[in-house]
Amino acid sequence: MHRFALLMSAVFLAACSTGELRLVPAEDWRGLKPDEAASAASFREVSRKIGQEARAQCKRSDRTESCDFGIFVDLDPAAPANAFQTLDDQKRPAIIFTRSMIESTRNTDELAFVMGHEAAHHVLNHIARQSKNASIGAAKFGEAERIRGKGDAAVERAQKLGAKVGVQAYVQDFELEADQLGTIITFNAGYNPLVGAKYFDRIPDPGDSFLGTHPPNAERVQIVLETSRKLGLSP
Numbered sequence: 104m105h106r107f108a109l110l111m112s113a114v115f116l117a118a119c120s121t122g123e124l125r126l127v128p129a130e131d132w133r134g135l136k137p138d139e140a141a142s143a144a145s146f147r148e149v150s151r152k153i154g155q156e157a158r159a160q161c162k163r164s165d166r167t168e169s170c171d172f173g174i175f176v177d178l179d180p181a182a183p184a185n186a187f188q189t190l191d192d193q194k195r196p197a198i199i200f201t202r203s204m205i206e207s208t209r210n211t212d213e214l215a216f217v218m219g220h221e222a223a224h225h226v227l228n229h230i231a232r233q234s235k236n237a238s239i240g241a242a243k244f245g246e247a248e249r250i251r252g253k254g255d256a257a258v259e260r261a262q263k264l265g266a267k268v269g270v271q272a273y274v275q276d277f278e279l280e281a282d283q284l285g286t287i288i289t290f291n292a293g294y295n296p297l298v299g300a301k302y303f304d305r306i307p308d309p310g311d312s313f314l315g316t317h318p319p320n321a322e323r324v325q326i327v328l329e330t331s332r333k334l335g336l337s338p
């Protein structure tokens with residue numbers, strides 16, 4: 104499980120440990136329990152503002168097929184705190200928050216920052232770029248095995264490993280890119296990314312493990328600070 108940010112392949116409403124994802128559009132989210140009503144109202148407001156700014160950034164950058172953002176809540180009560188971006192079958196971007204993710208944010212700035220980060224992954228076309236990196240890695244590793252005279256099974260194993268290595272090579276750069284643009288989206292939507300990034304203080308630090316999908320939290324905070332300074336914000 105990747106907390107906060109999970110780049111999925113271009114499969115929508117696909118496999119999930121508990122079966123089909125059941126989603127509610129952000130504008131219709133009212134919470135399922137009385138104590139969720141307040142955070143649901145915040146979520147609707149943040150979704151509207153971040154959605155608007157994400158569309159504007161997306162159209163300006165013109166790197167993806169669709170800028171028609173959908174923002175949803177995953178109804179699964181057992182789903183851990185997570186937010187991720189994916190594409191539907193028409194390549195439209197979808198940002199999905201689990202209920203526990205919404206509950207785990209402390210204010211609208213944090214909610215906006217997490218949403219801005221996920222929106223940035225789409226504006227920067229990360230899913231397509233990641234899948235291209237996987238293909239290149241698979242082709243290189245597979246070809247190397249073939250040249251060594253290995254059979255189909257060994258070539259296929261090498262391709263699978265190559266795909267992973269190809270993704271791994273850029274995954275942390277993508278996270279930092281998304282933090283940078285996410286900071287801008289958060290700010291332009293009327294929220295404070297410096298307050299929003301406090302969310303990092305509460306999530307486990309992946310440190311600098313070689314196979315980590317996320318950069319160390321300190322590196323991410325640094326990007327937010329630098330970008331905020333350029334926007335004229337100071338801590």
Ligand SMILES: [Zn+2]
Binds near residue numbers: 107108220221224281
């Ligand atoms: Zn991310």
